[in-house]
Amino acid sequence: MPELPEVETVRRQLAPRIEGRRVLDAGAFASAKFVPAMDVVGATFTSTGRRGKYLLIGTDDNRELVVHLGMTGQLGFHADADHDDPYQRAWWLLDGQPEELLGFRDVRRFGRLRVVPAGDYSSIPTLAAAGPEPWDEALTPELFRELIGRSRRPVKTQLLSQRPIAGVGNIYADEALWAAGIHPRATRLGIDRAERLLAELRRVLGAGIDRGGTTLRDYRQLDGGTGTNQFHLDAYGRAGRPCRRCASELRSTVIDARTTTYCPRCQRA
DNA sequence: GTACGGCCCTGTTAGC
């Protein structure tokens, strides 16, 4: 499940492969989620950015191709159009010697593509309302606490909403809450706990990037490689196993239809 | 504005 570290890993690998290259042709699976791929034919990719879990590929005509990988989305280069792959949802033929095909594969079709005027995300609600990037200097513990405090919903729900901070999904939310010793259903954070949670979010996301992402099943890097962060998880996917801090049995609950793993002893409500 | 449930999707796994 691509979250910020996975998207950032793909972005870093993608940038040198697409910037300065013109889109000669494109195609897409017949769905509104993917047909915007064809809107960039004739344009040249000029930049490769990221906001939260969204990839932002700038073009020379002042637009952006916005890519969300969803649950199972993968970007990769192919020698030719792979007509045998039933899960190829979009592709772009890039100029150069040789010409290359960038493909977007997405088994479950939770991913989506959009082409927007550069910087205008009004048609993408979650992106438009996204909170600060984790390493934004303006994101102080005080601001983070205030953003969390704007709703009385559980802190886990808040993190998944992308509003207090951009790019956190189910895996890194569970990891950061475990590391900070905060119960996922906590609704109020004092400044100390807000500061701790922010620090742990930055740490787990940074470690995720350093390890090339978390590959549990579908996530792949641009070259098809896997990340290694899955070998360093303390909470996510470990329900029923002992807490690495206190040896209590980790529990599993459901928040917002997402499996949530936590330590009932270390993470008090 | 906010909260919440339902929906989109399909491969994998559990249960009968």
Add this chain to the structure above:
DNA sequence: TGCTAACAGGGCCGTA
């Protein structure tokens, strides 16, 4: 063995 149902979950949308 073969079938069915449950499950995984990020984002969007309709409703309250």
